[in-house]
Amino acid sequence: xxxxxxxxxxxxxxxxxxxxxxSITAATAQEINVWAWDQNFNGAAMEEAFSRYQAEHPDATxxxxxxxxxxxxxxxxxxxxxxxTDGLPDIVLIEDYRAQKYLLSFPGAFxxxxxxxxxxxxxxxxxxxxxxxxxxxxxxxxxxVTGLFYRSDIxxxxxxxxxxxxxxxxxxxxxxxxxVKEKTGETLLPLDPNEAGWLRIMMQSAGTWYFDAEGNVTxxxxxxxxxxxxxxxxxxxxxxSKPVSGWSNYTGSFTSGDTISTFTGVWMTATIKANxxxxxxxxxxxxxxxEGVDSVNASNLGGSSWYVLSSAPDxxxxxxxxxxxxxxxxDFYQDILVNQGAVGSLLAAREGEAYQATDEFFGGAPxxxxxxxxxxxxxxxxxxxxTEEADAAVVAQIPALASGGNVDEIITAIDQQVRxxxx
Amino acid sequence: MPAxxxxxxxxxxxxxxxxxxxxQTGRGMQLSFGGLANISRLTQDPVFxxxxxxxxxxxxxxxxxxxxxxxxxxxxxxxxxxxxxxFFRTAIFLPCVTSLVAYSVVFKSMFSTDGIxxxxxxxxxxxxxxxxxxxxxFWAKVVVISAITWRWTGYNxxxxxxxxxxxxxxxxxxxxxxxxxxxxRFWYITVPMLKxxxxxxxxxxxxxxxxxFDEPNLLTQGGPSDSTLTLSMYIYNLSFRFMPSFGxxxxxxxxxxxxxxxxxxxxxxxxxxxxx
Numbered sequence: 129x130x131x132x133x134x135x136x137x138x139x140x141x142x143x144x145x146x147x148x149x150x151s152i153t154a155a156t157a158q159e160i161n162v163w164a165w166d167q168n169f170n171g172a173a174m175e176e177a178f179s180r181y182q183a184e185h186p187d188a189t190x191x192x193x194x195x196x197x198x199x200x201x202x203x204x205x206x207x208x209x210x211x212x213t214d215g216l217p218d219i220v221l222i223e224d225y226r227a228q229k230y231l232l233s234f235p236g237a238f239x240x241x242x243x244x245x246x247x248x249x250x251x252x253x254x255x256x257x258x259x260x261x262x263x264x265x266x267x268x269x270x271x272x273v274t275g276l277f278y279r280s281d282i283x284x285x286x287x288x289x290x291x292x293x294x295x296x297x298x299x300x301x302x303x304x305x306x307x308v309k310e311k312t313g314e315t316l317l318p319l320d321p322n323e324a325g326w327l328r329i330m331m332q333s334a335g336t337w338y339f340d341a342e343g344n345v346t347x348x349x350x351x352x353x354x355x356x357x358x359x360x361x362x363x364x365x366x367x368x369s370k371p372v373s374g375w376s377n378y379t380g381s382f383t384s385g386d387t388i389s390t391f392t393g394v395w396m397t398a399t400i401k402a403n404x405x406x407x408x409x410x411x412x413x414x415x416x417x418x419e420g421v422d423s424v425n426a427s428n429l430g431g432s433s434w435y436v437l438s439s440a441p442d443x444x445x446x447x448x449x450x451x452x453x454x455x456x457x458x459d460f461y462q463d464i465l466v467n468q469g470a471v472g473s474l475l476a477a478r479e480g481e482a483y484q485a486t487d488e489f490f491g492g493a494p495x496x497x498x499x500x501x502x503x504x505x506x507x508x509x510x511x512x513x514x515t516e517e518a519d520a521a522v523v524a525q526i527p528a529l530a531s532g533g534n535v536d537e538i539i540t541a542i543d544q545q546v547r548x549x550x551x
Numbered sequence: 552m553p554a555x556x557x558x559x560x561x562x563x564x565x566x567x568x569x570x571x572x573x574x575q576t577g578r579g580m581q582l583s584f585g586g587l588a589n590i591s592r593l594t595q596d597p598v599f600x601x602x603x604x605x606x607x608x609x610x611x612x613x614x615x616x617x618x619x620x621x622x623x624x625x626x627x628x629x630x631x632x633x634x635x636x637x638f639f640r641t642a643i644f645l646p647c648v649t650s651l652v653a654y655s656v657v658f659k660s661m662f663s664t665d666g667i668x669x670x671x672x673x674x675x676x677x678x679x680x681x682x683x684x685x686x687x688x689f690w691a692k693v694v695v696i697s698a699i700t701w702r703w704t705g706y707n708x709x710x711x712x713x714x715x716x717x718x719x720x721x722x723x724x725x726x727x728x729x730x731x732x733x734x735x736r737f738w739y740i741t742v743p744m745l746k747x748x749x750x751x752x753x754x755x756x757x758x759x760x761x762x763x764f765d766e767p768n769l770l771t772q773g774g775p776s777d778s779t780l781t782l783s784m785y786i787y788n789l790s791f792r793f794m795p796s797f798g799x800x801x802x803x804x805x806x807x808x809x810x811x812x813x814x815x816x817x818x819x820x821x822x823x824x825x826x827x
Contacts, residue, residue, distance in 0.1 A: 202791045209795060229794050233578045321686055322774040373685045377663065513578075517793050520598070524776045527688065545597055549793070 158188045160446050161217035162434075163204070165197035169395070170221055170270065170432065173464040177453040180460055184452075188445060193217065201226065208234040213439035218446040223432045224257045224272070229513040230435075231260045238265045239436040239443055244451045251473040253508035258433055265435055267450040268473040270395065272431030273503040274329055276301075277382070277400055278389035279314075280411035280491055286311040290493075293413035295425050298330075298359045301416045305368035314388045316368040318381035321530070324522040325429055328515075329391065329415065330356035334423035335507030338518040338546065343510065345550065347518075348543035355421045357535050364530045391415045393429040394499050398469040407489045414502055426505035431473075471499055478503075514550040521545035573805050575798035582798055589802035599803065601777045602785040605692070609781070610760045613696045618752055621704050622745075625711035626737055640712070644705035654702065655769035659685070662694050662770075688778035691771045695779050698766045703759070707752045714748040715741065750822045754815050761807050761814075782807050 160178070164170045171192050178190040195203065201223075207216055208230070222230060231238060240263035247255045250268045258266030276293065283293075286308040293304075305316035331337055334352040339345060347353050363369065370387050372378045379396075381387045383403050390396070400410060414425035434454065436446050453460055454474075461477035464470040477483065478500040486492045521542045528538055576585030593599055627633065628640050646654065661667050662684040669681040684690045718741065726736050742749070764783035767773055773780035773788075782803060789800040 205791055205795060209797065233581070233795055235581075321776070322772065371664075371683060371686050373663065373683070374659075513794050520777075520788075520793075523774065524598075524601075527776050548592075548596055549598065551592065 160190050162192045162219045163217045164221045165200050167194045173468050173470050181449045181453050208237050216437050218440035218442050219434050221432050222435050225511050225515045227257050232513050239438045244447050245455045253506050254473040256508045257511050266433035267454045269433045271471045271473045272393040272428045273499050274415050274427045274429050275412040276391045276415050281409040282388045296416050297419040298416040302366045315370045318372045318378050318387045319369040320372050320378050321526045324519040329427045333427035334421050337509040339512035341510050343512050345546050352421050355418050361529050394471045401489050411491050412495050424505050426502040428506050517549040518546045569801045573801035589799050602780045602782045606781045614756045617700045617704050621707035625708045629715045646702045647706040651765050658698050691779050695766050710748050714745050718744050757814050758811050
């Protein structure tokens, strides 16, 4: 019981060595193993991709293992740390925020794909997060392009049309929220005090991050961070948000009608559309931009990409599969858009048929076309290797922000904690 | 000989390795000897301080509350005149054999803003608006303390019950004949006779609480704003959530080892003094 985590890692290494002896014999020469975290989303998209590849390569097989996302990240991290690579898959899905952390702390663990994939065909910000020393390691996958999802029926009741939400600032959104609350009694937004995603969205919309291109902490002297935190404080104090705790509470608040909008990644579309009886009552607008700093009405939240492990016995087959289907098959991207609601980051896919379609659920708007338009505008930033640490420092200050604390002092506290944690 | 080899491989080697590791700095597996760098990092780390404070608050409130409750339950259930003793004993012991994840999920739903606890309190007019149990720094601590107390009180009660059965009945009879009231029999006979067991449960509970991980991780993930972050959760975050810094995580885990050693020693000391 009193053993340490470090100690567990050593014993874990021994345990994995034993288990891996079994898994080697189980794998056949042509089998591609994949780790992913959502059976209906990224797992299903991977299987769809493979069914296309298999038509040309009938002897290849695929096995997709689905984990809880956090459990998968820990398993990957523990196994890379133990140095036992036998139980690892050929391809693994990694969230963009964590990519640099894995690439830099476990050098040599992932296979560079620069020679196999034409990265100029992909959204630049997706390529940049997976690039270290001129080598790119990822097969860019789903985009976290953000939008403001809102209940158009309720906003209409308060006298607002879609044009009133086009290319606005956060302060304009606050005005609208206050006005809607007065007229209809409805609460605009859900807010989780354990979530720093809103700050990440605002920062990226202004092309900045917790860190600069060299990875130095840029929080205390960053006008965007200050502007974003001040904006957020105004939003909190306008009494147009409802506190929620955890993911299901958060999604439940706007699907049940407790709140009437949320700004988040495009991957939320499937969750919102799951309530078929609300068809026609929803719309999507571009997210608001910051006032006073150089910011656009487009940003990113989350998103993930595929990585090939250097230790994989079948890495040649894995790379060939990724490059031929994920790397260039425009039709494939139409399929996963329609079936999984996955907005990939291959730019040419935007010209395909599915991206032109309108959606009755969102009042007949060409939502995919809109999202892919915003996708091209997202400024690229360096997520660095410490986004998780910086998020934790921000979350620790949210109660102070909500209770009207001095923003300069809050920024100093965040900055100090991040510097301390990233030495 | 094989036993010694096993002990060496699985006990002594890991302990020595983690001690060596606690002097290493670096990211991921790129570690190098850093001397006292981790200890100086510890002294300037606001998150470590918050985790340490939270852990000590949990310890100072939860352990006494739980042990007093266990003692009172044990005393009540030791009464042979009580109807349904077996049922109550089982009922109070049951939580500590319940699946940890299952009970955390139940607690989480009970304490959610729209949960049964708020409904109950509102119906009784104890509160006028729902309490944000898991979203407020103070109430989140209360929920975590309640959850651990619920789970482990029965476990400690069993130790007390077993010890009480070993106290000679004739002592109580003599006291009763001398006209000693029930509370005094409990305080001056039962409690002193149980001293070794109380010491044992205190040490075990102290160690358990210093290593607290499961409940805050499943109920609150250490939040809101680190108000339920414990040292063990911090070690976990340093190893698996953040940029892995195994050396620093090992240093923090040795803080727990040292705390356990000091507190256990003090508890033994206190018990010995009173006996003398």
